Amino acid sequence: MTAGDGQYGVAGRIHNAGVDVFEELFKLVFTKLYDELEGGRDKKRHLVFKNYGETETELQEKIQALFDKARGRWEGVFSTDAKLELTPSHLAVCVSSLEKVKLFNSNLEVVDEAFEYLINKSSKGEKGQYFTPRYVIDMCVKMLNPHESETLIDTAAGSCGFPVHGIFHVWEKIMQSEGLTKSHLFTTEKKPARCEDYVREKVFAIDFDEKAVRVGRTLNLIAGDGQTNVLHLNTLDYERWDERIKTEAWLDVYGTGWQKLRKLRATKDQNRDFQFDVLMANPPFAGDIKETRILAKYDLARSVSFEKIGNIDAADKNIVDARKQAPGFAEALHASHEVIYQMADGSYRKVKVKNQNTVGRDILFIERNLSFLKPGGRMAVVLPQGRFNNSSDKFLRDYLAAHGRILAVVGLHGNVFKPHTGTKTSVLFFQKWNDDAKAGPLCPKVDDYPIFFATMREPSKDNSGEKIYRQGPDGKPLLDAHGHLIVKHDLFNHDGLTEDGIAEAFQEFAKKEGLPFFP
Structure with a gap:
């Protein structure tokens, strides 16, 4: 049985049970993640999220107790009085389907599919915010090359794909420096203290969709071993943050992360400007902002x-x-x-x-993202292709050029975000001007400089939005070191198994240009 068979079948059964599909399926995925983590770290412990022949009532009591433990371990995702709402018979069928699916998986595709289904079209797609494919995220991470000492944020985080893969990138370097193999990065294995400290102290995420925040918090809570800085805030409406942070219920969940975020403000008691080293985001495209305030x-x-x-x-x-x-x-x-x-x-x-x-939401996000960066800070932002070539958007390109160096523009294939949208997109890579070495990484202001341009030629998905996978010389599917299928794209070399791509070409460009984040 595939992951898709499991979760969509479960979702259908939950829908038929007359309860909130998101909440109940999320509870089950959340509980199973906890069970797998505990089982992976204690080899003598048997998995609990499984029917060993119990009656439906006994199984319900067992899974409820497991959920309670998970909720206590990873606070701030569910309320303290949250309970499983499924009837014993519906729960038994769902457990039977999900118990065969392994969620801990280094490429996160199983979790992706489950959470992408959870945060459905009504909650994400109508705002023009879609899940960024992992291979696009990995390209951005490889091109921005975040370091252990640097702060990182996603200002439109969704399920936190950019932060999680930024974490994986830094973890890999930490583990190499400690003489450890990276193994599966999304794994039940306990990570070195440096890895957990990086997540707790350096990685941040913001989103205005509460469901997405809870999903993102779950993944980051696992990575940070129970601590995370994923916050439910409206990035664009920072003027009203002060109202939110005075709310007791909000502080109970997000207070610790907020305390760390506010330390990165450029000016005390002001929520506009921050001092981040790295920002990666795929802000919502659809919809305009009309509020004069x-x-x-x-x-x-x-x-x-x-x-x-x-x-x-x-x-x-x-x-x-x-x-x-x-x-x-x-x-x-x-x-x-x-x-x-x-x-x-x-x-x-x-x-x-x-x-x-009225102004396009993505346009405001560009300016807002600039305010999050320290001098010399860098960002990768997914934008509609038109922003780069429409004559009506010349003002936007001029604004960017006045504030920093356009490092690169990578055109993505039109199938990348299918089946959600066929909008042609590009990724902008940018570094804020900085002539003062004490303020941050150097990026001296110049009038003329080369820009790296590239276009993705491999579609990675077919016209219906199904992923296209690579084949080996024998015609069989090409698998990575962990036995996972490899998507056919030309964005980067997948663990030495495919040819170099856009990311490797940019790395050579960056070294030639002396960009400070590729020493």
């Missing part, structure tokens, strides 16, 4: 035009900027309204800045 906080919620004026008198000529071309968007935003620009055609113009009534 939120838009007022963002530069990118303004438009700039140059209003033509008539002849000017001699006194005004003292304030003429005869540059023959208009300033860029970022400069014009903060230009004096008194300055008169003489254009190439000889006309005179003044800057006119206007507040917009």
